[in-house]
Amino acid sequence: MKIKLKRTRLYTNLILGLFWMILGMTILLTKDTYQWTDFGYAVVAVLYIGHFLYDLRNQYLIIENGTIRKNGLYEFRKKINLNDIHTIKLFAGVYTLKSIKKELKIDTTFIDIDSLGELNKLLKELNLEPGKTPWSK
Template sequence: MRIKLTKKKLYTHLILGLVWSGFGVIYILLNDENVNWLGIGFIAIGLFDILHYVYDSKHQYLLIENGVIRKNILYGFKNKIDIDDIHQIKSEGGNYILKSDLNTFKIDPGLIEKNSLEDLNKFLKDLDLPSDKNFLTS
């Protein structure tokens, strides 16, 4: 199951990438120097944001398959948890916190598309956890 990002989150990276790249091109065109490091830097930042948009569009936010919940992030290391190892699901500061003996996995529901959030809530509610260990079932 793929849990999708909101369109707002996706398009933010695209718009920022285009704006930064636009600043870089304008800076290069208006500056008379031979080497335009600042303009090249703006374009590089813009390209990174555009690549981030492409990556997020393709992979989305979460992937639930083969007994693992994996966060599809462009950078970072702690991005998965085994479903069988989850012993508690709680809500803290607006985030979902999935706890196992070895690690903690944080999900930001504000980044999730409405239909996907309903699917995620149903999936988490159906996990075999006591009601005092799963805030969605209480």
């Protein structure tokens, strides 16, 4: 199961990539001589569009084979086994899933509303001890 990103988060990267591409092309087409810094706009555009494509394909979280994995282009993929989770904390819209050895933070402001419902349902089904989840109160 994939927990999807909000569309606004996805398409912001695409719009920024297109903006930098148009700006870079405008500068390159209007100048007679180029400096190496003029090509920086193209690099930034490629990075933003690449980030959009990566997020579109991988989304925010993948839950499969008893693990939950957080995808990130500029960070290491973090994952935690669902069976190893002993505490779930919710503070300021960020879930913190804790096991003995690992900790995974999930920012709910990035998650699509429908996917957030699926994530909440999955986390409630973990049957943790009372007092170790935000729903036990």
